[in-house]
Amino acid sequence: MSDASTPDDVEPGHDHEHHHEGPGYTTPQAAIEESEREQLAYVMSLYVGTDVDAPDFVAVVDLDPDSETYCEIVDRVEMPERGDELHHFGWNACSSSCHVDELERRHLIVPGQRSSRIHVLDAKDRRNPELETVIEPEDVFEYDLSAPHTVHCIPDGQILISMLGDADGELPGGFLELNEDFEIEGRWEPPGEIEMNYDYWYQPRQNVMVSSEWAAPKTYYPGFDLEDVEAGNYGRKLHFWDWEDGTVEQTIDLGEEGQIPLEVRFLHTPESTHGFVGAALSSNMFHFWRDESADDGQGAYRAEKVIDFEARDHEDWDMPVPGLTTDILISMDDRYLFGSNWLHGEVWMYDISDPSNPRRADSLSVGGTFGEIQEVQGRELAGGPQMLQLSLDGERLYWTTSLFSSWDDQFYPEEAERGSVMLKADVDPRKGTMELDEDFLVDWGDCPEGPARAHEIRWPDGDCTSDVWQ
């Protein structure tokens, strides 16, 4: 099998019925059944915007509880230049290409959010990935795009990256397509389809892609300025695209309660048109779905606020503190929506078995402004839970604590001095509960060049925020 993502000790023939030789898993349930416990994590790690004179790096974290280096950063893949702001990243191939025999999940596409430099890492050796090739910022700017964010593979081997700005860091953003050889293929969509951009997810069987909105890079890069919200410089729209044509079919304005819609996820089941988006500034969750009866039977997407996290008073703050729901993910079995209230210091899980009526299952109060737990193993926490990643079997939730270097400096200046941490909760998906694992701590404060921030997390063999099914 060429599929680097299939563990060697899995019985051959488990997937004969589907002639599945490509990367990933045939179905979301197959991912739960066939995957092994995550042994390693790749974590975006950064020095940009600090006085540490070193490039950002991809950390390889040992997650094997039986290993002597459990909870340690066992390898650091340094980027060639400083100043990148590594942020989100993705694979060259996922389960959406599981029918393509010659593809394998092997290369990590690692963009620099500030630099617009795009790195490709060869992760054939899962413990020691190597830098393979670099697309320089000037080559990206030629397409009048900058600020690469979300990376997903397209089913036949191409890669699509959401780009938040034009070459000047202003609007509009767009999408950049790379070919199988990691060269720029061009701009994916006709220019002018959208103004703001951020995250996106596609559901190929429904021929739909959904994208969300942050702001122009020049607006969010220097930090969060409330004046920009008042001036309408931050986003609040969702765009529903014709996936085949690359054109926007429908735009939904989420309104005042939908300010800054960031992470956007469809359910994993390829049949589903349901999904969720977290409006970070408003601290609300929106459920979206296709209503076939809308538009006189033509069908259209609808979005509705289903969870509202209230701002909380704090004696040291002049105004109520918003939760800032900066990340969400859906468990592989589509049963739970997990999310983080970064400014409050909370991770939560909601039962979404009825997606229109999410039911709070459990939450943990840790780190951040209000967290009940403010240290783990004697290590004082700073930022609240931020980027999340869930094991494929849904039993272990991990998170890091940095949002974005300049925004961290505003809300949690200690994050730069102490570095980020990665924490873990054990989840019981049958009981709908989670519990902080106090034996687990990965500390970026101990990095040899100095304290580093930590952002997005990925597993070597697919995870709840990378894999899509055809």
Add this chain to the structure above:
Amino acid sequence: MTSHDVTLEWPDGRIRTIEVREGETVLEAAERNDIGLPFGCRTGACGTCTGRLLEGAADDALAHRRRPRALKDRHLSNGYVLLCLAAPRADCRIAVGSSVHTELVDNPWK
């Protein structure tokens, strides 16, 4: 060839004076001198390389090569400059280091 002496001052008291050549930005001159200043996009959009002019008017001392999009009017009038774009017109002193760009925005709720 014209050049200007630019004195870089860090919050911890460290001071370095470097010669910035004609056509060079302060960031480029610092790199030529192996001084690691913070930077990000290098196009003037992100503000990571922000410095603050310590005396005189910014317009007299430095010229931005392109429009410094990361800075708002209130920043420009308070002497903030983007070192990735700023070419000196005269000898000057600039506050540098990562704490300078954190001055651009406050926590709006605290």
